[in-house]
Amino acid sequence: MxxxxxxxxxxxxxxxxxxxxxxxxxxxxxxxxxxxxxxxxxxxxxxxxxxxxxxxxxxxxxxxxxxxxxxxxxxxxxxxxxxxxxxxxxxxxxxxxxxxxxxxxxxxxxLVRDDTGTALVGEATVRGPEGGHLVGEAYADDNRVFSGEIDALTVRPTPDLPGVVATAARPRWLRRRPWLAARAVQLGTEAGLLTRDGVTGRRAVKRTTFYRHTEPxxxxxx
Known part of the structure; x- marks a missing residue:
């Protein structure tokens, strides 16, 4: 090489x-x-x-x-x-x-990407605006990651299929949910601040999806 x-x-x-x-x-x-x-x-x-x-x-x-x-x-x-x-x-x-x-x-x-056509190589997190809780629901394929109020949603790529994993950090007095593997993770929220590979978006989002691209x-x- x-x-x-x-x-x-x-x-x-x-x-x-x-x-x-x-x-x-x-x-x-x-x-x-x-x-x-x-x-x-x-x-x-x-x-x-x-x-x-x-x-x-x-x-x-x-x-x-x-x-x-x-x-x-x-x-x-x-x-x-x-x-x-x-x-x-x-x-x-x-x-x-x-x-x-x-x-x-x-x-x-x-290859994991989001619905804006941007690749994810390490980790994406979604939190509520101004440090508050994230309110909404998310699914990893057909499995519910969370519904209601959490501290943060975390999404990561994996080196093997199906390609992406996600977990929800509950408020500190409740236990953390397990990682769920999927081809796609979809989030709907009132307002969420997305940080993708260390870069935080300027505007809150109401929906975002991370999924496995058609090609590796x-x-x-x-």
């Missing part, structure tokens, strides 16, 4: 020494559509991207690959510290992640 790799550095993310000899493209910490398009134009015949950055940067890149129908590109993720995405997919960090990116093999994993993506993993 040595001759077909390109490193995409998001913001000021550290780039381990083992990646120093490979071509590199610099983008913002959370790359814009234009930056990702430019980066992909420089990929050429290279079929592996090594992304150094955060979950938000990886999500932005994967979202663009999905929208441009380039999901055959292999992606290696190099985070400096553990993140929800590294935990979800069992990935190493730092120099060990870089070594995996160079020498590892890619496998297909479910190719992740370099242990």
């Amino acid at each position: 040595m001759e077909v790799m390109i490193v995409i550095r998001c913001g000021s993310a550290p780039v381990p020494t083992v990646l120093g000899e490979h071509p590199r493209v610099e983008v913002s910490a959370v790359p814009t559509k234009e930056e990702v398009t430019r980066a992909l134009s420089e990929v050429g015949t290279r079929r592996r991207l090594v992304v150094c950055g955060t979950d938000a940067g990886l999500s932005a890149l994967l979202t663009r690959l999905m929208r441009t129908e380039n999901l055959d590109v292999e992606i290696a993720y190099v985070a400096d510290e553990p993140t929800p995405a590294t935990r979800a997919y069992g990935l190493p960090t730092g120099s060990e992640a870089a070594k995996l990116g160079v020498r590892g093999s890619a496998r297909e994993v479910p 993506w190719r992740l370099v993993s242990p």
Whole structure:
């Protein structure tokens, strides 16, 4: 894979020494559509991207690959510290992640997206506005995740089918509900503040859905 790799550095993310000899493209910490398009134009015949950055940067890149129908590109993720995405997919960090990116093999994993066409790589949480409780109901396929009032809804991708899991954190005096696996998780609420891969939306939402895309993506993993 040595001759077909390109490193995409998001913001000021550290780039381990083992990646120093490979071509590199610099983008913002959370790359814009234009930056990702430019980066992909420089990929050429290279079929592996090594992304150094955060979950938000990886999500932005994967979202663009999905929208441009380039999901055959292999992606290696190099985070400096553990993140929800590294935990979800069992990935190493730092120099060990870089070594995996160079020498590892890619496998297909479910691609989880929301109804805005944005990929989810680590974790999404929905809370009530201004720190209050979240009021509404959510379903994981046909199974009810919650109905009523909770502290937060949490959704994560999984490396295996069906692709997504969800749980509801009840008010502290009640026990936490178990994780439910599904192809899709749907939420309806009076008002919810959505944080996706570390980026919080500016406006409250009344509905959101996370579900497995029709095509997988190719992740370099242990």
